[in-house]
Amino acid sequence: GTGTKTETTAKATEKAGAESTAAETKTAESAAGGKLVMVTNAEFPPYEYHNNNEIVGIDAEIAKAIADKLGMELEIQDMAFDSLIPAVQSGKADFTAAGMTVNEDRKKNVDFTDTYAKAAQVIIVKEGSDIVNPDGLEGKKVGVQTGTTGDIYADDIKDAAVQRFNKGMDAVMALTQDKIDAVVIDREPATVFVKDNTGLKILDEAFTEEEYAIAVKKGNTELLEKMNGAIKELKDSGELQKIIDKYITAN
């Protein structure tokens, strides 16, 4: 994939690094000219969001670290969450890192790397809400972000009216404006949302628990293995945890 320079991109500053890796990637079907194209939905702090006209966040930094290890240039494109997997499938992007939970449906369509973070779907409500645990969602108006795991599981809540927003933030805003009763969304962005908006809280009991991983095109084992190697290195060196800590605690 290529992108014109006016696109919302965050380019890794590193030029193509170690010659040997660069030569290798040339042969990989996924890479064009040593560039790795990542797609994400940059409305999902702290994993990915816009800041200073760049897409930043945990995923962005991990991806950059991986790209550095592979000696490739990283380009990040922003799109709707439910478009991410189709973009990877179609080869428009090499991979997606978007706080994406591993589940069976998705596994049918893409290959996941080793997981790099634990996550949970949590419930945000207004302070003083009568919803105190996941069972309380029954029959309520529940806001989710289209295509997220929260969206998919919310389908199973009994009698709930699920409202699907293009962005998690729009769902939170609808909650603060009393348009809905609760938002089901990943824990990390939820933490940020609650911190940034007064009068919101996260219920103690999580809605579901799961793990995040990076997804590549099905069958692209070459890239998958390389990324797994890089992730392992980052984990072992503690670099990965540093990145997560930086965002989760700094925020």
Place this chain on the structure above:
Amino acid sequence: MWEKLRDDFYQNFIVDDRWKYITEGLQNTLKITFFAVLIGILLGFLVAIIRSTYENTGRLKILNAICSVYLTVIRGTPVVVQLMIMYFIIFSFHDPGQIFTAILAFGINSGAYVAEIFRSGISSIERGQFEAGRSLGFNYAQTMWFIIMPQAFKNVVPTLANEFIVLLKETSVAGYIGLQDLTKGGDIIKSRTYSAFFPLISVALIYLVMVMVFSYLVTLLERRLKKSEH
């Protein structure tokens, strides 16, 4: 290949009753379009009357000024921005429901275009008709009511019916406020199956069929109106 198509179809529509996203979305799309058209016609008619009266007689100056602002603002901004303003700003303290919000936003938007339709309908009636009415002794309002309006209305009925088609397509951005319309219904399926082909194409086909059917009805209507023209 055939196998794959069948499987894709199964995944996209049958599993988990996913076709319901489409049918529910379609219902909402039709509901929004229908009521928005009603609001649009009402609003457009009022605005057209006010503006025609001002142009012909110089009366209703303040109302006319308000109408001008309304037309400029609504025609000067994209409907999706209007929809978001309605949802996130105007109804930020009270929620009348997404569907209602959408109906209101699209209705107000439509009104600005319908006003132009009515106005051109009125001004397409020859000046001589107006003069003939006045010279018989009818005043301005009587002339408009007995002579101009019935002719103007008949002229614009097909265009008004067309406005339904225009709005049908415009409401496809209703998903911006989390509302599950037809387009969003396809989006949701796409987000479940990670395949774009079936959901997008079937949504497009449904719009296409609806537009073609309504266009055909408009043609019938036009023909009937023409026949009743003596």
Place this chain on the structure above:
Amino acid sequence: MWEKLRDDFYQNFIVDDRWKYITEGLQNTLKITFFAVLIGILLGFLVAIIRSTYENTGRLKILNAICSVYLTVIRGTPVVVQLMIMYFIIFSFHDPGQIFTAILAFGINSGAYVAEIFRSGISSIERGQFEAGRSLGFNYAQTMWFIIMPQAFKNVVPTLANEFIVLLKETSVAGYIGLQDLTKGGDIIKSRTYSAFFPLISVALIYLVMVMVFSYLVTLLERRLKKSEH
């Protein structure tokens, strides 16, 4: 109150250079609109010629049929669905870039409406002009080229210029394929500051100002064309 507004303004535009989301988005919006209009005019012109020729002479039957399908499909489906089909289905194996995809989708969409503009421009030229040309001995193509087209083109220039305004507003859904246009620029700010008012209103204002400026230019153009009419 005043304090709060100032702070909100600061938060929404100054902090982290957030205003840049707007200016960059605006650039993309203008770029997409401009090139889409060019494609639309080109395509619309071709389609109009083909259809007029078929109607008048019965030639170009197959091309005319293709044009009919094109017009029906494009006018029968919402532009946002077309945009997504272009992005997720048609360009699913090769990505020419979001901007290019958007330009193409909006251009193809616009072409279907521009074709109608041209066609009504051509048919607004009195039949007598065509007959005068033919009776002097010009053939069909010569008559169209020397006599009909120059008049038709002059008639539709203001409407074509208007098409720019229409598209400017339509491109506001470009965010659907992740492209950062003006509307999406405001959205991003909104997602950073959790306040809808400033980003949405300022986006609306920018559209409004652009539309008003372009409308004014179209009026100037119309006046100039009228003046050059002898």
Place this chain on the structure above:
Amino acid sequence: MGNPLIQVQNLGKKFGDLEVLKDISVDIYKGDVVCVIGPSGSGKSTFLRCLNRLEEPTSGHILFEGTDIVDKNTNIDKHRQKMGMVFQQFNLFPHMTILKNLTLAPMKLQGKSSKEAEEQALKLLDKVGLKDRANSYPNQLSGGQKQRIAIVRALCMNPDVMLFDEPTSALDPEMVGEVLNVMRELAEEKMTMVVVTHEMGFAKEVATRVMFMDGGYFLEENEPVEFFEHPKNDRLKSFLSKVL
């Protein structure tokens, strides 16, 4: 002769900078058939339209039955009911049957019952030979028929004066006669009429007075024989030489 039915005093009319009527004074008496002739663009229509204020005069006064109808406070709608007007383009109401065209104004404005209004309409329709077309729509009639209906429509209000603006110019030559015949009968019944026309034959035969308008003035006025046979004004002479 008594008081004039219409007294035009120093009438002036400008369209922007264009001074179409300059200083027109003329009295029209009951029973007068005034024919106005003149070159195209000389202001004939404008003059006629000022008489019932379809055009607002810029200066001067028009007294109709003693009331100054140029005065903004005059209820012009009331007075227009007494002044029938017939247009070159007929201007029948296409969305109504002939009968509805004829009865609308009497019913809505004079409060006549539909029975009364229809009786009168049918009587007048009979007189112009179109009784059988009462339930047709205007577009089903020929030009000549339309114009006769338009005359009847005006007559249904029992006007005191009839204003005609080139009533036969939009007609095929064969249909001119039938319309002129109706007007001729009206004149014989002593209807007061002001007729802008290019039909010199009609003017010669039917008019009590013929007036020549050019450049915003009435340049000559006379009874028809003298007017056509011994014109005095040079412009009238040259005009007549072209059109006769």
Place this chain on the structure above:
Amino acid sequence: MGNPLIQVQNLGKKFGDLEVLKDISVDIYKGDVVCVIGPSGSGKSTFLRCLNRLEEPTSGHILFEGTDIVDKNTNIDKHRQKMGMVFQQFNLFPHMTILKNLTLAPMKLQGKSSKEAEEQALKLLDKVGLKDRANSYPNQLSGGQKQRIAIVRALCMNPDVMLFDEPTSALDPEMVGEVLNVMRELAEEKMTMVVVTHEMGFAKEVATRVMFMDGGYFLEENEPVEFFEHPKNDRLKSFLSKVL
């Protein structure tokens, strides 16, 4: 008299079910000035337009200078260059100056240089008294001037026959004369002309033959004096009684 310039043989023309021309045969010779008169809708225009195939005849043949122009294989564009046509509505090209209107066809179709074409155009313009308007645009002219230009435009192609369809019907009465004068001069120069007209005076004075069309046939044909003074056909008699 030699061979006819135009031979119309059993010409028929239907619009859908409406049979407008039924079975028309007529020969037109060089120098003929044929005036066609008849009631509205009788098919006069249709007949004239068939002559240069602006309407496709449904049956019959039209031989022009020996070639059957009804034949699909005939290059009608070539033959139309030899048949000038003048329309009721002038149909000048509004986006071009008068000179451009006149020189376009000679330059593009006859390959004349712009100098040649302009010289000829100016000569003809001078003849109709409009040389000073060469650089005007059509909308700056009066109706009579426009029609004279339209005649000149056709003449610039040096046609062998001129077809006129009610060339004066759209004109103000004062302007009729100037156009008829141009046509009269053409007739004197022995131009072959077919003229559909309501101007009986012109027909009487200028025509070599007058033909009366009604119901899709030519019902009577004669030289003008006999035609107008001793009409034989009843329908012609009634027609003349109305229009004269």
